[in-house]
Amino acid sequence: xxxxxxxxYDSYIKLPEEEMKAKSEQFKSDMQRRRxxxxxxxxxxxxxxxxxxxxxxxxxxxxxxxxxxxxxxxSDPGMKKKIRIAAEEEEQEFYNNRxxxxxxxxxxxxxxxxxxxxxETAPYLIAIFSQSYGITESGEKxxxxxxxxxVGIATGILITALHLSGLAMLTHTPSPMGFLNExxxxxxxxxxxxxxxxxxxADDVEVPDIEKKSLDEISSFx
Ligand code: IYR
Numbered sequence: 001x002x003x004x005x006x007x008x009y010d011s012y013i014k015l016p017e018e019e020m021k022a023k024s025e026q027f028k029s030d031m032q033r034r035r036x037x038x039x040x041x042x043x044x045x046x047x048x049x050x051x052x053x054x055x056x057x058x059x060x061x062x063x064x065x066x067x068x069x070x071x072x073x074x075s076d077p078g079m080k081k082k083i084r085i086a087a088e089e090e091e092q093e094f095y096n097n098r099x100x101x102x103x104x105x106x107x108x109x110x111x112x113x114x115x116x117x118x119x120e121t122a123p124y125l126i127a128i129f130s131q132s133y134g135i136t137e138s139g140e141k142x143x144x145x146x147x148x149x150x151v152g153i154a155t156g157i158l159i160t161a162l163h164l165s166g167l168a169m170l171t172h173t174p175s176p177m178g179f180l181n182e183x184x185x186x187x188x189x190x191x192x193x194x195x196x197x198x199x200x201x202a203d204d205v206e207v208p209d210i211e212k213k214s215l216d217e218i219s220s221f222x
């Protein structure tokens with residue numbers, strides 16, 4: 001075993017407490033403004049914003065720094081159409097046969113159904129894949145650790161980055177999502193985690209009238 005290499009943490013910025021509080025307040029308010037939308041404008045989005053958001057996601061803390069993720073960015077209209085067709089096929093099955101009654105009832109407030117036109121309208125889809133194991137340059141299998149946790153954290157950062165850049169998004173989970181491997185030619189060590197739809201919201205878009213739980217409901221201090 002080699003000795004681990006360490007270096008000074010010189011990117012850390014020490015802030016005065018007042019500034020820390022102000023920043024935490026601002027960040028909280030910014031995040032409280034985020035809403036999931038299901039109706040997108042076709043207005044183009046600068047690719048640089050998507051690239052920066054993915055770079056930010058790639059900084060996520062993760063198991064043994066294996067970085068077990070892949071972000072497939074789709075803007076080609078032909079590919080978006082193929083994804084829409086495949087997703088709607090699965091969703092048709094979900095809404096008409098697979099979903100149990102209680103699940104359909106829980107989805108009632110969101111007005112979702114098997115039609116997913118946003119998969120073609122929105123300028124960008126980002127298919128997030130989790131790598132159950134890695135493949136080294138010499139072609140050997142490499143173990144990955146805490147894959148779901150790692151990819152979940154990276155996805156949270158991606159969503160936050162897109163939101164703070166001024167975009168709207170939807171976390172879409174057609175189930176099963178195996179068709180994404182086929183369409184996007186991703187290897188079998190990668191599993192689709194989530195399909196993120198990103199763009200500007202459609203004019204006059206409406207969002208469900210729902211509330212987030214309070215601090216008391218989601219936390220306990222010991
Ligand atoms: N994947 C389906 C159903 C769906 C499930 C949950 I849980 C949601 O919060 C929203 C939708 C769909 O995308 O329509």
